[in-house]
Amino acid sequence: MQIYWIKAQAPRRVLALVKHLGIEAQCIELDLMGGGLKTPAYTALNPNRKAPTLVHGDTVLWESSAIMAYLCIKHGSDMWPARDPAEQVEVLRWLSWNDQHWASAVAPFYFEHVVKATFHIGEPDEAEMTAVMPDLKKFAAVLNQHLEGRPFVACHRLTIADFQLASMACEWRRSQMPLGDYPNVVRWLDGLMQLPAWADPWPAAAAKKEGALA
DSSP states (O other), rough: OOOEOOOOHHHHHHHHHHHHHOOOEEEEETTTTTTSSSHHHHHOOOOTTOEEEEEETEEEEHHHHHHHHHHHTTOOOOTTTOOOOOHHHHHHHHHHHHIIIIHHHHHHIIIIIIIIHHHHHHHHHOOHHHHHHHHHHHHHHHHHHHTTOSSSTTTBBBOOHHHHHHHTTTTTTTTTOTTOHHHHHHHHHHHTTTTHHHOSSSSSOEEEETTTTO
């Protein structure tokens, strides 16, 4: 099994799950700034030219939520409730809510403060964050209310929904996200950081793509 990744939040979800479940996989870091997402060989695997991508025998998957569900099924983890349709629907609701609402509200803060600093691509643009502030407050309030009395987002236990939602907000302090007024969200995010695999998901010694997929 190979997992192609860059140091970004979608791959983070998958790599954290791999480490949390103790899955043996070859994690191959792509050279983002060197055009690693754009080579013909990688484009043949993932025509979106994004990461992560999973290759397992004849199976090639992109999109982090699909990859996480696949890994859970293969390794018998109920972080994706493969045998319980009602729980599947619950997890899917929050995966969809993340993709349609939450991610777009918090992503600009992460991009402006973390991505730009990581790749040296300029100073934070306050206008980009101001534009999404109403949505961030709206959806943070929704999540905060939902998490009242709950340690996790779905199914009363850790699921891939937690990893999906938390990925863009896990560095909320560094990203200067105004989440201080939402104590349940902060409790949940900080609680996930107690998981070693979530706190440090990155492979210790990454194989470079250049030697494996030109």
